[in-house]
Amino acid sequence: MYLLYKEYNDIFIKRIQQICNRRCEPEQFTILVREIPFCNEHKIRGCNVDHFFSKHHPYSYQSFEILYDGKHLDKLLCQAKSLTKKIEDLRHLSSLKKHSRYDAKIEQLEDMLQTLGREIRRVQCRMTIEQKELPVAFVTFSSRWGTVLAAQSQQHTNPLLWITEMAPEPRDVIWQNLAIQYRHLPLYRIVILVAASLLTIFFVLPVTAVQGIAKYERLKKWFPPAMAVDLIPGLRSIVTGYLPSAILNGFIYIVPFAMIGLARLAGYISRSKKDLNACNMVFYFLVGNVFFLSLLSGSLLDQIGESFSHPKDIPNRLASAVSAQADFFVTYILTNGLAGFSLEILQPGLLLWDTLKSYTWDRGKKKCPYVYSLPYYRIVPFVALCMLIGIVYAVVSPLILPFLVGYFLLGYAVFINQIEDVYITTYETCGLYWPYIHHYIIVAIILMQVTMIGLFGLKAKPSASFSVIPLMVITILFNEYCKIRFLPTFNQVSVQDAKNNDDLDKKDRLEEENVRKALDAYSPPCLRPLDLGMEGTSSTKPFLSPT
Amino acid sequence: MYLLYKEYNDIFIKRIQQICNRRCEPEQFTILVREIPFCNEHKIRGCNVDHFFSKHHPYSYQSFEILYDGKHLDKLLCQAKSLTKKIEDLRHLSSLKKHSRYDAKIEQLEDMLQTLGREIRRVQCRMTIEQKELPVAFVTFSSRWGTVLAAQSQQHTNPLLWITEMAPEPRDVIWQNLAIQYRHLPLYRIVILVAASLLTIFFVLPVTAVQGIAKYERLKKWFPPAMAVDLIPGLRSIVTGYLPSAILNGFIYIVPFAMIGLARLAGYISRSKKDLNACNMVFYFLVGNVFFLSLLSGSLLDQIGESFSHPKDIPNRLASAVSAQADFFVTYILTNGLAGFSLEILQPGLLLWDTLKSYTWDRGKKKCPYVYSLPYYRIVPFVALCMLIGIVYAVVSPLILPFLVGYFLLGYAVFINQIEDVYITTYETCGLYWPYIHHYIIVAIILMQVTMIGLFGLKAKPSASFSVIPLMVITILFNEYCKIRFLPTFNQVSVQDAKNNDDLDKKDRLEEENVRKALDAYSPPCLRPLDLGMEGTSSTKPFLSPT
Known part of the structure; x- marks a missing residue:
């Protein structure tokens, strides 16, 4: 929390500095x-x-x-x-x-x-x-x-x-x-919120359906050429093991675009607000559909239903599920890190799209190459998800942490390169993304503490379990403090800063x-x-x- | 809701007018x-x-x-x-x-x-x-x-x-x-909130303990002169029937003073804010300890514990309890109305206090008669509680409504008299109490709708039960709309109003x-x-x- 506070403070100071630097805007x-x-x-x-x-x-x-x-x-x-x-x-x-x-x-x-x-x-x-x-x-x-x-x-x-x-x-x-019309905006927001929630909740249905079809036995029935896989020994196990997760990842790859589409309909007056909103929706989608979905295997909806009717059992349930799935998340971070970052560098989606376009309806036309802005709504939630996995597993199975450190180091190198040489800035938020990332980290810490309560409960240590509750209260109070200490300056400019910048202008004529x-x-x-x-x-x- | 909106709007307009009238303040x-x-x-x-x-x-x-x-x-x-x-x-x-x-x-x-x-x-x-x-x-x-x-x-x-x-x-x-110090204020507020919550939750313990002792058989053991009651036929049943509820009411009479004492420690910078805070605390206390406590007879804490672990059952439980206790609340409103308003007119507490004072430590001193300000924190929550009972029972047993109408008519007459001739104004809030009363009414409506869900469930009409849910959503949205439409002007003065009043001043020099x-x-x-x-x-x- 000290580090979080320090980081918030640093970004706070940088924001003031940046606003001062952009005096001519x-x-x-x-x-x-x-x-x-x-x-x-x-x-x-x-x-x-x-x-x-x-x-x-x-x-x-x-x-x-x-x-x-x-x-x-x-x-x-x-x-x-x-x-x-x-x-x-x-x-x-x-x-x-x-x-x-x-x-x-x-x-x-x-x-x-x-x-x-x-x-x-x-x-x-x-x-x-x-x-x-x-x-x-x-x-x-x-x-x-x-x-x-x-x-x-x-x-x-x-x-x-x-x-x-x-x-x-x-x-x-x-x-x-x-x-x-301004009075219609709340309606737009509510509709979009409901749509995003429905997408998050019912996303699991088509995915499991497609995954069911993609099982080798059924695949043979629906798509006979797939039998060719049998000819090469060992390939079959790779295909059956890999295909469902590839399908899941394929679906998840589309989600940020669906969410930005939804955010586009929500009537935000600026691109930055639209992206921030999409970023939020994608994060909660990932927490729901990657983190919780991986934990709750088996008859999912039954389990969720039971959790709602027995809220007291949630920590225990969570703790047992979390400790069972440690290996899965190590694999997830490894594959997602390596695959995700190489995809980020190679930009295969854009390459494919461009090639397709140039060979179909843009054929013969003069090409006009574009550069894109950093798609925060696609990148921030995935990084925040890895952070969440890391924080939750730091107590359950700390072996995951070295992999995460590797992931973040690689990510740092990749994104420094991408931001400096590949993407361009189409809007300047002066650090407005940080409060959101801070919020994601707080969500992760709270989730970790709930897991800890359950974990100590499973190990039959009720006193340790109870002593986590004050920690949770402190986390929430810390979050509230950060909100009143920093957030107002992220949402508005103070009279003092405005006057100071005016005076600097006057000096420079x-x-x-x-x-x-x-x-x-x-x-x-x-x-x-x-x-x-x-x-x-x-x-x-x-x-x-x-x- | 139309009436609520109209009332809010009327008070909104009156507030603007009043601020304009008090231009010299x-x-x-x-x-x-x-x-x-x-x-x-x-x-x-x-x-x-x-x-x-x-x-x-x-x-x-x-x-x-x-x-x-x-x-x-x-x-x-x-x-x-x-x-x-x-x-x-x-x-x-x-x-x-x-x-x-x-x-x-x-x-x-x-x-x-x-x-x-x-x-x-x-x-x-x-x-x-x-x-x-x-x-x-x-x-x-x-x-x-x-x-x-x-x-x-x-x-x-x-x-x-x-x-x-x-x-x-x-x-x-x-x-x-x-x-x-300003930075210590949140601590003060949290401590007071915790204290008020504890008072609300554990208030039941001393009351039931004292009520237990006050049963006639035990009373005889602890306080032998009570046997005199046996001498007059019929008196015994009156005493045993009346004493526990008298003790409960005695305890409840003290609560507003305890709450205003707590609010005094919370560090509010103005008397009006302190009173508003006490008013809130007393209202929630009454909802918890008069409304819910009367509903949940029997092993109370067990029932509350079960409610927390089966939140789905709350509406059913509430509905069955509410329909069982209709008679009790009719009596409550009748006695409380008649007794409360006559007490309000006679001011026995103040009379007793004054007499006591003048015969003990103020003996022989020159008397200086005081007039008091209207104790909103004592009166508003009781009226709001009666409103809540009325709204909840309007669907369960509408027979309670004529009694309530009588209560409110009597109350109107009493308070118009008290405000005009007895109390003086020690501060002017320009209608700032209304948003709170509006909030209490919304709480009552939500509670009524939860009861309705349970009631239709008990009568085995699931479709009617489900169709109440949109009503609840509409109530919440209506409340949100009122908040953005009126509340800002209750908390701050608009630039336009300020400028208009300045211009009026300029005209009048x-x-x-x-x-x-x-x-x-x-x-x-x-x-x-x-x-x-x-x-x-x-x-x-x-x-x-x-x-």
Whole structure:
């Protein structure tokens, strides 16, 4: 716990430092305001924002950028993009084949593009668009001090109007989700939570079903060519031993993508929050389906049902299951470590996907290589799971620890390389992942302590069993302390830090430049001046900017 | 739920109105700052407060009032007070008996008082006292707008320094508790919570023990004069039937005072918060010891133990117990209503206490009649308990409802009278009790729904039983909605309201007067100019101000 505290403190200090270093970023001057009511006089929201903030934050309010429902525009822009692509392709062809029969077609398409461009500009024109205001705006302030105060205070008597929060980075914003009504968001969250819970709970059914089919005897019946395996001696045992676990791992490999898909539907306004949410869901999925599922072999649902009706027996049950499965987890960490990290380096999924794409629907097209951002939601939960296995087994069978140390050393080397040379940063959270990892470690420690209670119970040492309970209480209190000591600064910026950074700006004469930057940064993509080469807002970035 | 929502909304609007009406109160311009660090240069905290707030809240910061450790001063003031009293008593005697032998004594005492007064003024002198600064200060702002922003934002990178909150009313402050270190407060709270839980859980033991002794046969053995009861026919059955329940009610009558005593030790900085906390503890105590204890007759602890190990059976168990005890609760509401309200009007406890006091240690002294404030912590939980009984029994035996309606009508008449003519207001919470009462009602509804699940289960209607579960989910969601819709405005003032009230002040030219008032309001009692007639900070007030 001392180490945990120290680590939290270090990351805390690094976060403050990083925020100070990123002084020129526009998100430090901008808040996101939601649920803006209509102005009674003009029946539009825009002037209301101006009135409200110039009245209630007179010393620092600068300007605002209200958002518009851009669905129609997005469609037009999409059309325009596909037209440009078609024209480019045709030009490419005509330059290759030196043939003039494409020229007429190109001209016709270019005409269409011109018309479309005029239409887009017409729609972009404020007068037309003001009818489709969303109740969402980015409000820019002239100082970080004012931004922080406005973001942290309750603006309106009705706490469900004029809801303010710090704006995410411009590249981090998911513009489509800003169009979702704020009052519907809890519904989205509940639906996604239920979906993720159902996936976690019922994931076991298809897996065991497929594993059942994949048994050699049945396989022979369903897929006769499999008999060929019999021809090579020894191969059969490898196949029967390996196939079920390969299928399980295959299913588990898909889960992070399913979870990020779910998180995408949950209506988060920034990519970082979406990834954090997916990360959480994948972690609990892994704890449920890898850790507990491996422990509870046999008639699973019966056992879970019994656990619910006899909660007192859970520690004993857990302890006996944990001590029985030590070997399995050593193998799991070894194979997963070696296989997982080599997969991470080789990126076979992406390679396969790219090859497939280039030989099917992208055939003959110019390749545009992309670099991806680090998929935290896929990597963090697996590492956290290994940590959990290590912490739980540290008391039951400490032999697992050397393997874990090897795993973490290898992982360190691999990820340092990947982060430095392979992935790019598409958003900056300033260490916001740490509180989540801290939470996972606390979950692991609590689980270890429950196992210890059961273990001492099994060994008929009730006094030792009872003396673990104060340890659990201390763990929970420690977690609460960390929450009140560090978490507020991870969720909001303090007035002092904001003022200090303002003063540093004043010293470097950067104030006006920063505010000007912030004013330009938050224009929604559909209102930006028409540039048909742009690539939209995906989490991938062109490896080399297109020439 | 519609009615609950409407009521919450009404009280919400009344609260806003009341805050607007109380525009001249100093607490709207003041925040309480805790955990002020030392200034590095001067090694005192006072100048640090000034630096910090004039730097970070430059547009509205006005002044500050740091607190001092006044234990020594309090002692001196106490001595001075007792001396003044002695002198007064002697003067009274000498004027009665026209005797001069008291004059020398009076002169001597007055000399002592003079010396003491000089000593007090010397200690009060800033130079001496600055060594004993507490890390607590009241900071006054020139506008409500600045106050609200400062109270709601995180001031320092370390969220455990410069903790700000809105100041309580000056008359509501408990000055002694401000000397408790902020970091020790969670410990205080935990200890008090544990103590209250233990009291709630083990309260049953002494009660049943005393009830056991109070049975007539044993009573005869322990207290032979009780045999006199046998002489009057019929009296015996009344005594044996009535005594145990009288003892139970006697014990329960003491509980609110025990709980307010516990809350007093919990270190709350204002009387209103202390009372709210006591109110909560008493409510849960009553739910545990009146509602559940009456249901679970027989070997109580065994039953509770079984409930914990078979949580699925709780609804059934509850339902059968609830339907068996309907008659008991009708009697409970009738007797408690009639007895409780007549006791409330007659105030026998206070009468007895006053009589006792005036005949023992206050004998011969001049009487100073006091009026008390409404003891919410004693009244609200009992009313909430009756509400809970009514809601739970509305489905099981609706016959209880007419009695409840009678109870509430009587209660309404009694309390309107008491509030208007008997009690005085010693603090103003602007409706802060409502969220708690709302919570109690939600607890009652959930309990009713659990009972319904069990009841349908007993009647072998599993489909009806299952269909109650969505109702429970809806209740919980409704509660969550009320929390986000109303609760923030009960805990903090919005920027808009603050600004509107500021503007109203400006119109009435009250600004400067209000700020001046706020500057004077928060001087700690030990630093006020020596006035030996003052009555300290109790929750009672002199009925007539002393002439």
